[in-house]
Amino acid sequence: MASLTFRTTGSNIFPSILSDFGLSGNIRDGFSLKTDVFSKKRRTTITNVATRPPPTTIPSPATQPTDDNDGKLAAWTSIRQERWEGELVVDGEIPLWLSGTYLRNGPGLWNVDDYNFRHLFDGYATVVRLHFHNGRLIAGHRQIESDAYKAAKQNKKLCYREFSEVPKQESFISYMGELAGLFSGASLTDNANTGVVKLGDGRVVCLTETIKGSIVIDPDTLDTVGKFEYTDSWGGLIHSAHPIVTESEFLTLLPDLVRPGYVVVRMEPGTNERKVIGRVDCSGGPSPGWVHSFPVTEHYIIVPEMPLRYSAGNLLKAEPTPLYKFQWCPESKAFMHVMCKASGKIVASVEVPLFVTFHFINAYEEKDEEGRLTAVIADCCEHNADPSILDKLRLENLRSFSGEDVLPDARVGRFIIPLDGSPKGDLVAALDPDQHGKGMDMCSINPAHLGKKYRYAYACGAQRPCNFPNTLTKIDFVNKTAKNWYDEGAVPSEPFFVARPGATEEDDGVVISMISDKNGEGYALLLDGSSFKEIARAKFPYGLPYGLHGCWVPKN
């Protein structure tokens, strides 16, 4: 099996290193974060909250409006304190059955002192917590203590390679050292800012695309417990940011940049050891396609091969390219591979129309009237095969909405992957994209339907004009319709579905989202899963930066 380190081939790499060599100089002294750590006493009172009368005021130094966030959209404004915790006043009714903790991770701090990061994905991880109990809501947030975050704080400068940022070097020698660190992984970030998952054994892990950026946290205190160390010998530097996590397993993909392909691995609860299920070679292109996420059915793992591929050349560059570490290779075509979960064998590898996606929604097995398996259906948030969406997520673009409609169109892309040996599959829109304003990303489903036929998905759509998805949308795949929630000027994060215990209907539950509002404000929002109407909201005493993905930790 090939090792999973980066290898550069070709003679054009070295001149490009030289031309991209950047000198330092613009990182000034002082780190802008104010640390505000709550006392033990305060946290103890929180555990007894259900017996306390509703709060009238929420003491928080974070409430002080400042020139920094007053009047601005909170979404793209860095969080102002390392942590906060308190009870929120609830407007509406939180169902009494909703008992547990919703955690949401995302890049909430986009600067080191007065050096500002470029891209949404560069920010240091901020985990926001909503703890529901007896109709009441305790909220809080905390910065994840990654090595990258701690080093930036201590040295007042960027020390690790983030998504689009490379630490500036002062000499050619230090530049070469940093570059060597790319190959060993030493200079890669461990800033676990993408998602958060609860493993079957109860451990809660924050994740990003670098393997070293797997960090265990305490879901109650949001303490950083330590690195999630994989004990197998796979090593490797990168993996999918979105493993498939159930009570019984953790599945993920390891892209192989040396021998282009993907290794599919599985880890059991209670262990830190990934075991190989199988491997699939790429069908086209010089390198594997970017795999931010992938879907599964009951019996198969679907490996997408997107024509937006990792680029060895761009990985070496100090300054970002329009596609960052990736390259758009339409000539290499696009493919979907279907791997049997039990045997690791590839049962289909089909060419599909070109596509661009960050997030797969779900997949399932299609049968004919006699119950014979005919196809795999895989749905994703598809950006009309236009990789420019990546650059639209630059902070400068997000912070400068002029009223002009600049969000590229997106749709629910439905792959139809035949299992009869046909060489080609299809990609269609699962419903008319006008139903959700031709915006589509940040999806969730009822987890009981993972890998199975399903009717509903929740995601962010668009009310135009806009520069970012700004609605919450509930997709009905049977009626091919969508219900949309919109609050003018607000940016909602991924709508996360939590099923009512004992529910028999797929949409019986609530949808949780956190809203980064205009005027530097923010609130937690609960929608009814079925009607998609608001049932409760609770304002934070400070603005919430945008966040990415969440998970649910039920009360045990």
Ligand SMILES: CC(=O)/C=C/C=C(C)/C=C/C1=C(C)CCCC1(C)C
């Ligand atoms: C926040 C999000 O969705 C994606 C984050 C992606 C990251 C941090 C990617 C990091 C990488 C490097 C630092 C170098 C190697 C390639 C790559 C995995 C893109």
Ligand SMILES: CC(/C=C/C=O)=C\C=C\C=O
């Ligand atoms: C927020 C996002 C795309 C929005 C496009 O319309 C993608 C996030 C990717 C990482 O989790």
Ligand SMILES: [Fe+2]
């Ligand atoms: Fe994601």
